[in-house]
Amino acid sequence: xxxxxQSPQSLIVQEGKNLTINxxxxxxxxxxxxxxxxYGEGLIFLMMLQKGGExxxxxxxxxxxxxxxxxxxxxxxxxxxxxAGIYLCGAGGTxxxxxxxxxxxxxxxxx
Amino acid sequence: DAGIxxxxxxxxxxxxxxxxxxxxxxxxxxxxxxYRQDPGHGLRLIHYSYGVKDTDKGEVSDGxxxxxxxxxxxxxxxxxxxxxxxxxxxxxxxxxxNQPQHFGDGTRLSIL
Numbered sequence: 001x002x003x004x005x006q007s008p009q010s011l012i013v014q015e016g017k018n019l020t021i022n023x024x025x026x027x028x029x030x031x032x033x034x035x036x037x038x039y040g041e042g043l044i045f046l047m048m049l050q051k052g053g054e055x056x057x058x059x060x061x062x063x064x065x066x067x068x069x070x071x072x073x074x075x076x077x078x079x080x081x082x083x084a085g086i087y088l089c090g091a092g093g094t095x096x097x098x099x100x101x102x103x104x105x106x107x108x109x110x111x
Numbered sequence: 112d113a114g115i116x117x118x119x120x121x122x123x124x125x126x127x128x129x130x131x132x133x134x135x136x137x138x139x140x141x142x143x144x145x146y147r148q149d150p151g152h153g154l155r156l157i158h159y160s161y162g163v164k165d166t167d168k169g170e171v172s173d174g175x176x177x178x179x180x181x182x183x184x185x186x187x188x189x190x191x192x193x194x195x196x197x198x199x200x201x202x203x204x205x206x207x208x209n210q211p212q213h214f215g216d217g218t219r220l221s222i223l
Contacts, residue, residue, distance in 0.1 A: 001170075004153075033211055042201060042214040043154075050209075088153060090212075096161045097142050097208035098169070101153040 002027045002091050004102035012108045013079050021074045021105045023089035029069045030093025037086040037104075046074075076107075084109045114138050117202050117215040125223055130189040132218050134202030136182075142205040143185040144212060145169075145177065147198040154201065160185055192222045 003026040013019050023032070031050050035043040047056045049065035049072060056063050060077045076083055086106050090099040114137030124130055134143060142161055146154040146169075156169030158177040166177050174196060176188045189196055199219050203212040 031209060035214075040217075042216045043203075045211045045213060048211055090154075092209065095208065096159060096167070097205045097210070097212065098144070098156055098159060099154075099212060100170075101146075101155075103151055103153040 002094075002100045004089055004091055004100060006087075006089060006102035006105050008105060009103065010106040010108070012110065015080060015109055015111050017079055019076050019079055019107070021087050021107070023072045023074070023102050025070050025091055027070070029065065029072065029091055031091065032063075032065055032072045033090040033092060033099065034063050034072070034074055035088045035090065037088065039085070043088065079107075079109045081109045081111055083107060115202060115204055115213060115215040117200075117218050119218060120216065121219045123221045123223065124192055126193060127191050130192050130220065130222075132187045132200055132202075132220070134185045134187070134204075134215060136185075136204045138204060138206070138213075139182060140204040140206045141182075142208065142212075143179065144203040144205075145175075145185065145187045146201045146203065147171065147196075148201060148217075149198050157187065157200075194222050196220065197222045 034046040037043045047063045052067045052069045062075045086104045088104045089102045116135045118133045144159045145157040155171045160166045160179040202215040205212045
């Protein structure tokens with residue numbers, strides 16, 4: 001079975017700083033999904049990556065999938081308190097759209 | 112926002128009692144999923160459905176059953192709740208197997 005490991009497990013940054021969250025897979029990734037979760041709420045879809053070397057951006061968040069398709073990174077530029085939450089990566093590519101998730105990265109942004 | 116409603120949002124019950132959680136969607140999506148979220152484990156798939164009356168087990172299905180009699184409703188049942196089933200439960204839906212899943216707001220279940 002596929003396993004995803006996220007690093008770091010938690011991250012505390014000052015507002016305005018850049019940061020990166022990594023997601024490493026035990027197997028080739030055929031679809032990688034990034035989600036954000038605020039405490040007590042559901043997951044919000046951020047981005048999906050499918051091709052090796054693919055990069056997508058939305059506002060100040062950029063996600064990349066490496067050429068070998070075994071690692072993805074999520075980069076936030078000039079972090080804001082609104083970026084705080086739990087970030088989860090999910091691996092797809094299996095039948096019926098099932099996802100396997102990493103354990104999540106807790107991001108705290110101090111004003 | 113995807114039209115997904117989970118009910119109840121919070122529930123406290125006792126060990127040994129049956130519990131049913133409901134997920135209702137208004138998107139007419141084919142796929143529906145139940146996950147549980149626990150500290151240090153991320154989200155783990157309990158059961159999923161790929162059509163009316165078509166369901167299958169996920170990674171952590173022991174102690175859970177599901178039913179889907181209509182496209183819009185997916186029920187998760189704990190036949191005899193145990194304290195280890197205290198968790199936050201999320202329902203998700205997807206239209207196709209290579210599309211993102213969209214999640215409900217979750218049900219926080221405490222079993223005493």
